Amino acid sequence: MSNRQITIIRIVIHIAALLPLAVLLWDFTQGNLTANPIREIQLRTGALAINLLMLSLACTPVYILTGYKPVLLLRRPLGIYAFAYALLHFINFIGIDYSFNFALIREDLFEKRYAVMGFASFILLLLLAITSIKRFRQRLGKNWQRLHWLVYLAATIAIVHYIWLTRVDISLPLIYGGVLVILLAIRLPLARNFATRHFKWLNRTTP
Numbered sequence: 001m002s003n004r005q006i007t008i009i010r011i012v013i014h015i016a017a018l019l020p021l022a023v024l025l026w027d028f029t030q031g032n033l034t035a036n037p038i039r040e041i042q043l044r045t046g047a048l049a050i051n052l053l054m055l056s057l058a059c060t061p062v063y064i065l066t067g068y069k070p071v072l073l074l075r076r077p078l079g080i081y082a083f084a085y086a087l088l089h090f091i092n093f094i095g096i097d098y099s100f101n102f103a104l105i106r107e108d109l110f111e112k113r114y115a116v117m118g119f120a121s122f123i124l125l126l127l128l129a130i131t132s133i134k135r136f137r138q139r140l141g142k143n144w145q146r147l148h149w150l151v152y153l154a155a156t157i158a159i160v161h162y163i164w165l166t167r168v169d170i171s172l173p174l175i176y177g178g179v180l181v182i183l184l185a186i187r188l189p190l191a192r193n194f195a196t197r198h199f200k201w202l203n204r205t206t207p
């Protein structure tokens with residue numbers, strides 16, 4: 001793949017990930033964020049964070065199944081954008097909803113079990129984003145890859161957060177849970193060995 005094609009893929013991914021933020025800002029300035037804009041921002045940024053996280057986790061399985069290597073270029077930017085939207089989600093919660101009243105935030109954050117889960121997932125994403133910086137990656141060497149398996153834990157906790165905050169129909173968060181299990185299974189040696197035995201073309205190692 002040429003450098004030009006790689007640059008084009010990178011530009012497309014940045015535009016696609018930033019577009020929902022532009023729409024959010026536009027809707028905010030136009031007063032299109034329902035009667036409760038703070039909650040609407042919370043819901044939109046939360047949905048964006050989890051969708052981008054799942055897309056980032058889908059890159060390696062897609063490569064394993066199709067052999068299409070450029071998809072691996074999307075893994076890191078998608079993960080970083082997932083973290084960026086989770087950060088906006090958190091800032092909206094502590095800054096706009098609670099006006100940085102830390103006594104009240106502490107009370108609410110640790111009283112609501114879904115908020116505890118959201119916070120735990122956010123801390124893991126923060127850790128993963130920091131260790132994605134080149135200098136840290138080089139310093140961590142092989143441990144970097146081991147550490148980054150924590151992304152599955154972050155996604156699992158985020159899904160529990162989603163299930164616990166959903167009051168009526170939990171089928172959508174459960175679908176996210178099912179997709180996560182499938183994505184993880186494709187990467188696990190046991191499932192991979194089974195698949196490579198049955199589908200001869202499936203013998204790619206994960207980079």
Ligand code: HEM
Pocket residue numbers: 039042043044045046047049050053086089090093109115117118119120121122125158161162165
């Ligand atoms: C930093 C700690 C977090 C807090 C305090 C928090 C809090 C909240 C709150 C208050 C809501 C709206 C609940 C409602 O009004 O019904 C929400 C929704 C949501 N959050 Fe979080 N959250 C956090 C982290 C995360 C993270 C890290 C993710 C994903 C990676 C996430 C994903 C979601 C999703 C998917 C929704 C529901 C969106 C929808 O229904 O469309 N949250 N969160």
